[in-house]
Amino acid sequence: MDELTDEELLVLYKHGRNDAFDQLYLRHRQGLFLYLLRMCRDRLGAEEMMQDVLFKVARSAGDYEPRGRFRPWLFRIAANHCLNVLDSGDQKRQGRLVLLSDFETRGDARVALTTPDDPAHRVEATETREAIGRALASLDERQRSAFLLFEVAGLSGNEVASAMGIPVGTVKTWLHRGRERLRRALGRERTRAEGGGTR
Amino acid sequence: MMDCAVWRAGVWDPESRDDRWTAGWDAHRGSCASCACEEQEALQIRSALGEGPGEETPGTELMDRVWTRLVEQPPEAQSDLMTLEELARWLQVPVDDVYAHLDQLPAFEFAGRVRFRRSAIESWIEERERQWRMQSAAGVVAGGRRS
Numbered sequence: 001m002d003e004l005t006d007e008e009l010l011v012l013y014k015h016g017r018n019d020a021f022d023q024l025y026l027r028h029r030q031g032l033f034l035y036l037l038r039m040c041r042d043r044l045g046a047e048e049m050m051q052d053v054l055f056k057v058a059r060s061a062g063d064y065e066p067r068g069r070f071r072p073w074l075f076r077i078a079a080n081h082c083l084n085v086l087d088s089g090d091q092k093r094q095g096r097l098v099l100l101s102d103f104e105t106r107g108d109a110r111v112a113l114t115t116p117d118d119p120a121h122r123v124e125a126t127e128t129r130e131a132i133g134r135a136l137a138s139l140d141e142r143q144r145s146a147f148l149l150f151e152v153a154g155l156s157g158n159e160v161a162s163a164m165g166i167p168v169g170t171v172k173t174w175l176h177r178g179r180e181r182l183r184r185a186l187g188r189e190r191t192r193a194e195g196g197g198t199r
Numbered sequence: 200m201m202d203c204a205v206w207r208a209g210v211w212d213p214e215s216r217d218d219r220w221t222a223g224w225d226a227h228r229g230s231c232a233s234c235a236c237e238e239q240e241a242l243q244i245r246s247a248l249g250e251g252p253g254e255e256t257p258g259t260e261l262m263d264r265v266w267t268r269l270v271e272q273p274p275e276a277q278s279d280l281m282t283l284e285e286l287a288r289w290l291q292v293p294v295d296d297v298y299a300h301l302d303q304l305p306a307f308e309f310a311g312r313v314r315f316r317r318s319a320i321e322s323w324i325e326e327r328e329r330q331w332r333m334q335s336a337a338g339v340v341a342g343g344r345r346s
Binding site: 030034080156157167 | 211212216228237240244245246247248249250251254256257259263264265266268269274282283284288294295298309310312313316342
């Protein structure tokens with residue numbers, strides 16, 4: 001099945017081949033999970049949303065328009081579901097949403113991806129990850145979603161606009177705003193590290 | 200000579216990179232500390248957004264739970280409310296077309312989201328059909344799109 005496109009796999013699934021949907025899951029699970037995790041900032045919440053999204057995608061497969069690409073369609077469903085859940089406060093009611101204050105003090109297990117054997121780099125990368133996480137959390141949910149659909153899910157500007165039902169110009173503005181916010185956070189983190197200051 | 204803004208746009212958005220950008224980026228980065236710094240920041244941000252410890256992607260057990268749910272939960276009754284995407288699917292047109300004609304459709308906004316009542320859309324379609332018939336009868340209908 002490796003040689004089949006996503007769109008061909010979905011058509012196969014529509015014709016009763018569940019293994020084709022399993023293949024789609026394997027292909028897209030990482031991007032989907034990271035998008036949801038960065039949106040809701042909680043592993044359990046992200047896994048729950050991921051199940052909901054895959055359930056909806058499997059259920060909606062009959063409506064899928066074969067002319068369109070699968071990945072933007074998948075993330076359109078994911079973004080809608082995620083924003084609806086966050087808007088409705090379901091996560092907050094369940095005590096799942098990690099508050100910004102918790103995020104700031106939670107120093108667990110955020111270490112470097114690139115230099116795992118170097119303790120100095122590991123600490124630096126952990127702090128960078130935390131700084132980026134805080135900056136990301138300070139963005140409005142829709143701006144955060146647009147930013148993550150572009151940066152994590154790998155959608156184009158046009159695909160993000162279509163997925164979120166907003167004009168491309170708005171996407172560009174939000175991406176720019178998100179980058180600036182994250183760059184400023186990096187700058188502050190660098191200044192803090194160079195000055196050897198404490199939080 | 201390309202402006203730094205063009206180089207930086209390419210750093211953030213692969214789609215904006217043309218042949219000139221690809222051919223000249225290494226040289227420009229070597230001579231422009233500011234652009235080189237922005238590339239480093241972009242790399243750091245992307246690395247921080249990637250998978251970290253404790254954030255491993257779920258395995259196939261998650262999909263097993265989805266399969267179980269699909270078997271256990273029969274399809275729900277059709278909702279009377281539709282989202283932008285659902286309406287586009289229903290009308291068999293691109294979402295962008297629905298978005299572009301939003302001011303003509305019976306819609307309402309709640310909490311910043313647009314929703315359509317299926318029954319209102321059905322009435323709207325009937326009205327459009329009525330107008331179409333009248334225009335056809337008057338011989339003023341232009342050829343529509345085939346797809």
